[in-house]
Amino acid sequence: MADRPASAAPEVGYGPILDALxxxxxxxxxTSRGATSGTHVSxxxxxxxxxxxYRAYRQGDDPRxxxxxxxxxxxxxxxxxxxxRSVHPTRLVLDAxxxxxxxxxxxxxxxxxxRLAVGLAAVAHAAGDxxxxxxxxxxxxxxxxxxxxxxxxxxxxxxxxxxxxxxPLAPLLRSAARAPRIAIVTDLLGDADATIxxxxxxxxxGTDVLLVHVVARQELELPANARLVTDPEDEALRRPLxxxxxxxxxVAFDAWRQEMARRWRGIGxxxxxxxxxxxxxxxxxxxVAPSAGASDGRR
Amino acid sequence: xxxxxxxxxxxxxxxxxxxxxxxFLARAEPAPWALPTARFxxxxxxxxxxxxxxxxxxxxxxxRLLAIAALTLAFARPALAVRERPVVTVVxxxxxxxxxxxxxxxxxGTAEPGSTRIxxxxxxxxxxxxxxxxxxxxxxxxxxxxxxxxxxxxxxRAEAVEAGREADSVRLVLxxxxxxxxxxxxxxxxxxxxxxxxxxxxVGLVEPPRAEPRVALRATAxxxxxxxxxxxxRPVVAADVSGTAVVRLVxxxxxxxxxxxFAVAGGTVVHWPAATExxxxxxxxxxxxxxxxxxxxxxxxxVRLDAxxxxxxxxxxxxxxxxxxxxxxxxxxxxxPVPAVGDLVLRAAFRGVTRDLLAPCGGVRDLRPAPDSxxxxxxxxxxxxxxxxxxxxxxxxxxxxxLVRLLLALALLALLVxxxxxRRLDQADLxxxxx
Numbered sequence: 142m143a144d145r146p147a148s149a150a151p152e153v154g155y156g157p158i159l160d161a162l163x164x165x166x167x168x169x170x171x172t173s174r175g176a177t178s179g180t181h182v183s184x185x186x187x188x189x190x191x192x193x194x195y196r197a198y199r200q201g202d203d204p205r206x207x208x209x210x211x212x213x214x215x216x217x218x219x220x221x222x223x224x225x226r227s228v229h230p231t232r233l234v235l236d237a238x239x240x241x242x243x244x245x246x247x248x249x250x251x252x253x254x255x256r257l258a259v260g261l262a263a264v265a266h267a268a269g270d271x272x273x274x275x276x277x278x279x280x281x282x283x284x285x286x287x288x289x290x291x292x293x294x295x296x297x298x299x300x301x302x303x304x305x306x307x308x309p310l311a312p313l314l315r316s317a318a319r320a321p322r323i324a325i326v327t328d329l330l331g332d333a334d335a336t337i338x339x340x341x342x343x344x345x346x347g348t349d350v351l352l353v354h355v356v357a358r359q360e361l362e363l364p365a366n367a368r369l370v371t372d373p374e375d376e377a378l379r380r381p382l383x384x385x386x387x388x389x390x391x392v393a394f395d396a397w398r399q400e401m402a403r404r405w406r407g408i409g410x411x412x413x414x415x416x417x418x419x420x421x422x423x424x425x426x427x428x429v430a431p432s433a434g435a436s437d438g439r440r
Numbered sequence: 441x442x443x444x445x446x447x448x449x450x451x452x453x454x455x456x457x458x459x460x461x462x463x464f465l466a467r468a469e470p471a472p473w474a475l476p477t478a479r480f481x482x483x484x485x486x487x488x489x490x491x492x493x494x495x496x497x498x499x500x501x502x503x504r505l506l507a508i509a510a511l512t513l514a515f516a517r518p519a520l521a522v523r524e525r526p527v528v529t530v531v532x533x534x535x536x537x538x539x540x541x542x543x544x545x546x547x548x549g550t551a552e553p554g555s556t557r558i559x560x561x562x563x564x565x566x567x568x569x570x571x572x573x574x575x576x577x578x579x580x581x582x583x584x585x586x587x588x589x590x591x592x593x594x595x596x597r598a599e600a601v602e603a604g605r606e607a608d609s610v611r612l613v614l615x616x617x618x619x620x621x622x623x624x625x626x627x628x629x630x631x632x633x634x635x636x637x638x639x640x641x642x643v644g645l646v647e648p649p650r651a652e653p654r655v656a657l658r659a660t661a662x663x664x665x666x667x668x669x670x671x672x673x674r675p676v677v678a679a680d681v682s683g684t685a686v687v688r689l690v691x692x693x694x695x696x697x698x699x700x701x702f703a704v705a706g707g708t709v710v711h712w713p714a715a716t717e718x719x720x721x722x723x724x725x726x727x728x729x730x731x732x733x734x735x736x737x738x739x740x741x742x743v744r745l746d747a748x749x750x751x752x753x754x755x756x757x758x759x760x761x762x763x764x765x766x767x768x769x770x771x772x773x774x775x776x777p778v779p780a781v782g783d784l785v786l787r788a789a790f791r792g793v794t795r796d797l798l799a800p801c802g803g804v805r806d807l808r809p810a811p812d813s814x815x816x817x818x819x820x821x822x823x824x825x826x827x828x829x830x831x832x833x834x835x836x837x838x839x840x841x842x843l844v845r846l847l848l849a850l851a852l853l854a855l856l857v858x859x860x861x862x863r864r865l866d867q868a869d870l871x872x873x874x875x
Contacts, residue, residue, distance in 0.1 A: 240476035330476050360477045370481055371472040379472055380481035393480040 155259050155296055161422035167264045167429035169229040169322065170349050170411070195219040229349075230285045231265040232320035233258050233274040233295075234313050236327030239373050241304040243357050248304065249417040250355045254326045255299045256421035257353055257428075261324050263292045264429055274298065275317060277331075278308030285320060307374050311335035314343060322349040324428075329354055329401055330374075341408035350410035353428060354401065357417045360394065363387055444517030452512025456505055463501045500865075503858035510851035514844045527828060528607040529556045532596045533573060534616030534643075536562050536587030538807050543643040545577035547615045557599050561587050561616070565595035585765075585802045586621040589614070589818070590630040597633055604831030611828035613639045614818065621806040623814055636829045637820045645807050653708070653800055656680070659691035663714060664778050664785040668794050671786060687798050695771065704767030708801045712774040724755035725776060728804045730792030734784065739775040751803055752776070752796070761797055770801035 198207060198218035206220040235258050241251045262272040271285040274295050281298055283291070309332040310325065317323050323343060325336070329352075340350045363370075363382065372378040380386065398414065405412040415424045443449065475481075533548050535541050548558070558570045563585045568576060592614070600610040612634055616622065631638075655669055658679035669676055677686065680698070687708045690699055695711050703709045720739070725732045728751070738754060748764035751772060761774040774797055784790055796804055 243474070243476050245474060328476065357476075360475070363475070364473075367473045367475075368470040369472045370475040370478040372478040373474040373476060375479075378478055380478055381484055382481060383484070386481050386484060390477075390481045393482070394477055397480065 155256065158256055158260050158421045158425075159263050159292075162260055162264055162425060163267075165264050165426060165429060166268055167231075167261070167270075168431060170431075192221055194222045196222050228270045228287065229265075229268075229322055230271040230273070230320050231261070231322040231324060232285060232317045233262060233272065234310060234317055234323060234325045234327075235274060235276045235299060236310055236325070236331065237276050237278050237302050237304045238307050238328075238331050239305050240307075240328055240330040241355070243373070244359050249359075250328055250357050251304045253415065253417040253419075253421065253424075254353075254355050255296075257326050257355070257415065257424060258299055258324075259292065259296045260421050260425040261428065262295050264425060265322075266292050273320070275313045276302055277310050277313055278306045307331055309335060311339045314339035317343075320348065322351070324351040324353060326353045326355060328356065333401065337404055337408060340405070340410050344409040350408075351428065352405045352410055352412045354398070354412065354414045355417060356398070356414060361391070361416070363390065442519050444519065446516060448512060448516040452508055452516070455512070456508050459504050459508060460501065463497070463504075500858060500862060503854050503861065507851045507854035507858065510847045510854060514847035514851065518843050518847075526608045527555070528600075528603040528610050529613055530559060530596045530600045530603060530610060531556060531613045531615060532559045532561055532565075532589075532592040533577075534561050534587065534589075534592065534614075534622070535577060536622065537802060537805070538586065538619040538622060538645060539617050540644045540646050541577040544615050545574050547641045547643050548573060548613075557603055559592060559596045559599055561589070561592035561595075563587060565591045567595065567599055586805070588624050588627075589616065589618070589622045590624055590626040592616075593627075593630045593634065597630075600634075600829065601834045604829075604834040607831055609828040609830050610834065611636065611639065613641065615641045615643060617643055617645045617807075618810045618815060618818065619645065619807045620810050623810050627814070628817060631817060631820065634820070634829070635833065636826045637822075638818055639827070640815065640819050642815075645809075652795075653687045653798075655798060656686050656688040657691070658689065659714065662780075663691055664780055665689070665691065665712070665794065668785045668791055672791050672795065674798070687800065689798065700766060700771070703769040703771050706768035708770055708772065708799075709766075710772045710774060710798055712776070712778075712797070714778065722754045722756060725752060725760055725793060726755070727752045727761075727793050727796035728799075730789060730796055732787070732789040732793050736784075737777045737779065739777055748773075752793070763801065763803070765801070772797065772801075 195208065195211070196219065198220050202220050208219050208221050211217070211219050235254060237251070241254060242248045243250050258274060262274065265272050266287065269287060271287040272291055272295065273283045273285040275282040276299065279302055281302060283295055283298055286294075310327060311332050314323065314325070314336060323340075325340070327336070329336075340352070344350050367382050370380050370382055382390075402412045402414070413424075413428050415428075531548050533544050535544060556570050558568050558573050559565055560568050560573070560576065593612075596612055596614075600612065603610050618640070652674060654675045654677050656677050656679050657663070657666070657669070659665065666676070679688065679690075687710060688699060688702055689710045689712060690696075691712055691714045693713055695709060699709045699711075720737065722736055722738050723733065725736060738760070748762040748771075750759035750761065751763050752759070752761035752774070754760050760776050761772060763770050763772045776793075776797075778785060799805075
């Protein structure tokens with residue numbers, strides 16, 4: 142993995158994206174486990190004003206929570222149960238393998254991935270949630286933080302990374318699974334199977350897993366003057382690109398994407414596909430929408 | 441524009457044709473394009489071929505052809521020399537001792553400045569301004585040594601090569617009496633260097649001397665050569681007599697200052713010492729026209745040829761006499777011992793040798809006209825033979841160094857632009873414009 146000076150990174154420009162995402166919220170799909178006060182519904186029951194239900198008074202309950210009016214009417218003691226709200230820490234996992242630096246002219250997938258990561262971090266941070274990030278193939282990471290400036294730190298971190306190599310994502314998921322919410326931004330052209338397995342374990346452990354699949358427009362619509370293609374991560378793989386090969390490629394690529402969507406949703410994660418030329422703010426709104434990439438079941 | 445190496449143009453044309461053919465026939469594997477999802481392209485036995493000719497490839501072809509054209513023109517030695525006149529005449533004017541100099545000058549006629557070049561032939565050949573021929577012909581004294589037409593023709597050919605840079609063709613004119621003494625063994629080969637005919641203007645001979653010069657003898661009274669001269673009927677005068685019709689024969693051990701002055705003034709001094717050193721014998725002595733065979737004593741020192749030319753040889757090739765120019769005359773040294781006894785000096789062969797050794801400066805003159813075969817060989821007239829030689833056949837024109845440098849720079853620039861343009865095309869192929 143190569144670090145590069147910020148001046149060498151293609152200009153991304155996060156300002157307009159962050160401005161467009163003001164007011165956008167990213168509600169937690171699962172009830173939060175956090176104890177810190179926040180905006181997401183917590184598993185803990187508290188004494189807030191958000192009434193949810195009555196429960197029969199048990200020995201040991203705080204008498205101040207008795208509903209005296211109900212007691213007067215029914216001669217039975219009940220306590221008021223309300224919802225607590227807490228923060229929902231979100232850890233971003235960013236794929237920085239060589240396949241992300243495509244197309245080579247402007248590194249479209251990598252630029253889109255950076256914008257998505259920064260935008261999601263900004264949305265989460267705006268709700269007071271701690272955010273952090275780990276980048277594959279590098280030791281660079283940002284622990285979960287809610288302080289001011291964490292989004293700028295995150296943006297600076299990702300701008301300093303140049304995608305290269307083929308470091309796996311699965312080990313990063315293993316270490317990131319302690320966060321209540323994980324957002325993975327990748328093109329799934331690396332260790333997809335291992336990543337799915339780790340994600341499945343994280344979902345089973347109660348983690349909210351979101352998979353943002355970044356696809357380049359030129360991977361969908363191959364340029365007309367391309368005659369011979371090679372895999373940048375496997376230079377021994379060279380394939381001629383005739384008319385029949387183009388059609389077969391599209392069929393195979395579409396089928397693979399559909400298979401990936403099915404498998405990720407099958408483990409209980411959310412799957413959202415983003416094309417690199419889609420405006421980041423539009424994509425993020427789609428991602429954070431409550432119905433986006435719904436899993437087969439909601440916990 | 442003319443070219444010194446026109447065959448290079450053919451080579452360049454061939455290179456251009458091959459370049460055009462390869463440009464349209466080449467089927468190389470195109471540069472691979474990095475695609476992360478290449479694994480989804482089905483494996484195939486088909487071969488990827490380069491794309492069909494596109495307009496931008498024509499620009500590459502034009503740049504390559506431009507480079508080839510510039511290199512070809514540069515190596516073909518181009519010359520931009522403008523031919524100033526159609527024909528230049530080179531005239532060989534024979535002003536040797538055999539020719540009537542005024543007649544030669546008259547035969548040359550009025551030379552047009554710039555169109556005629558004059559090569560004067562006397563003892564050597566040299567080029568002079570055309571306007572100075574008349575003065576030279578009337579002013580200079582007769583040259584003692586014979587001239588050689590071969591030297592004149594060689595100088596004339598070199599002059600013709602120079603003249604060919606300013607003219608389309610060159611013609612050669614020879615003004616000479618063409619005597620036998622002007623013909624040497626190299627004349628035929630030298631004549632063969634000129635492919636066209638030679639206009640021969642034959643002029644009269646100089647008036648030959650009516651009689652052999654008198655001999656001014658400085659020797660003892662009993663010198664054996666007195667008998668030889670008497671038998672020859674050569675008049676012998678006093679030793680101090682001077683004049684061009686006198687040959688001073690000095691038989692003492694060395695020549696005096698007056699002898700040297702006599703030679704400088706134009707006289708012929710023959711130093712033939714009577715005394716010799718050492719003892720050596722040989723079998724024959726040869727001069728220009730005579731051969732003496734017999735057991736002959738000779739000076740073991742021989743004759744050292746410093747600046748002179750040998751006029752007599754022993755049978756083994758050792759010079760027996762030489763002649764050195766002194767001023768307008770000459771000093772001839774003879775190392776042939778004359779026996780004081782015996783009848784050697786009375787023999788006809790010895791008298792012939794003596795006659796040659798006592799000839800005026802320059803040796804024996806053979807002013808007889810050269811044979812007709814020599815004249816015909818010089819003229820070289822034959823059906824189909826041109827009267828003038830095309831300048832291009834004489835020598836390659838001097839190439840223009842500035843033009844060559846310009847063409848080389850143009851070729852380098854074209855190759856540089858072609859390289860840059862080709863790299864940009866390759867990069868564009870690898871990263872095509874996205875939709």
